[in-house]
Amino acid sequence: MLPVFGHLNPDTDAITSALVYARLLTRQGTEARAYRLGELNFETPYVLREAGLDAPELLPELAAGSRVALVDHNESAQSVPNLADLTVTHVVDHHKLGDLSTAAPAYLRFEPVGCTGTILLKLHREANVSVEPVDAKLMLSAILSDTLHFRSPTTTQADRDAVDFLAPIAGVGDVETYALAMFAAKSDLGDTPAETLLKMDYKVFPFGDVAAPQRWGLGVVETTNPAYVFGRQAELLAAMASAKTQDGLDGILLSVVDILNETNRTLVPGEVEAAVVQAVFGADTTGNVADLGARISRKKQIVPALETHFAL
Ligand SMILES: [Mn+2]
Known part of the structure; x- marks a missing residue:
């Protein structure tokens, strides 16, 4: 079998x-x-x-x-x-x-x-x-x-x-x-714990040097109700900080994708992530949120850009 x-x-x-x-x-x-x-x-x-x-x-x-x-x-x-x-x-x-x-x-x-x-x-x-x-x-x-x-x-x-x-x-x-x-x-998230929300659609990617890669955790919440997710921003940022430590990551991002309006506003927990988001996407981080515009695909618009950035 x-x-x-x-x-x-x-x-x-x-x-x-x-x-x-x-x-x-x-x-x-x-x-x-x-x-x-x-x-x-x-x-x-x-x-x-x-x-x-x-x-x-x-x-x-x-x-x-x-x-x-x-x-x-x-x-x-x-x-x-x-x-x-x-x-x-x-x-x-x-x-x-x-x-x-x-x-x-x-x-x-x-x-x-x-x-x-x-x-x-x-x-x-x-x-x-x-x-x-x-x-x-x-x-x-x-x-x-x-x-x-x-x-x-x-x-x-x-x-x-x-x-x-x-x-x-x-x-x-x-x-x-x-x-x-x-x-x-998919958007009916109820009182799902923040850790679960973070990891629901979450992948770890190695970037850069194959022998000693940077490891980034990239989560996505695709929703028709982004206001609900941002209402839990503080909890999510705390969950991201502990996931980063626990999983030994170099960086972690959580993109909140508004399905119907086709926009991506990403939670950015710290200065390391904010610097990378600025360098890669030209996006400022204000109040732990970066507006990544219409980049709604992790596979096509987020991961390749980060891969190129860390390969340099
Ligand atoms: Mn698939």
Whole structure:
């Protein structure tokens, strides 16, 4: 049984892509099963309920040498702690290539599209495998989630075509209404502890010198209600300071992305971060907040800029 899983602090694409790819592999003769590497965000339970599915189980600890398939990530910092001891047999991903290495030839499918779900649809169609309604619902949801219903600059024509193809199979007549319901679920944060909010969509990236990289924690809260998040600014800044110490980071940022207005105002806890944000994005930090304008994609507009900065 081949375990299939997405990244730590899973988002909707990380969960649904594991489910869809596990089923596709199984239908193609490789028995596979989806797992998750952490707690769900607030959007994914809505999607799973709509699809009539339970969440995948947490990945148990795997023995060295175990075969695994990765979806929606490839960097070790975003995967299981013992990834280097495992045998990666498949990767389907739409992120930049990181430190992935494999002991034996692996099936690798990377495309610069907006969502892993878009690639998974291509895999179905290339293999002439029918797309089941439940899988269509999962892939459709992931694409709407990752691209913020095509608002993100990561969106490609392939993502739009995939949604057009999937919506009727999934039985989603009004894609806009469905996407807004997903975003509303995601924004309904209640009294979630600040530490949880910080880490809900959070990735650690090594930048600069490969031998001695700077490690930055980059969190994102995508919401239709940014005022709620800024109402908890003091708690979040405190959570960022302790995460920075606990995780041994060189810097930490939390971007609050207003989905409907397509803007990014980022929490900046200290002078180190403020100097980098000024140098990289030309943005001043006032009251621990920097206005990063329309840079709403961590993958396309935040990480590459920081990578270039620290490579110099
Ligand atoms: Mn993704």
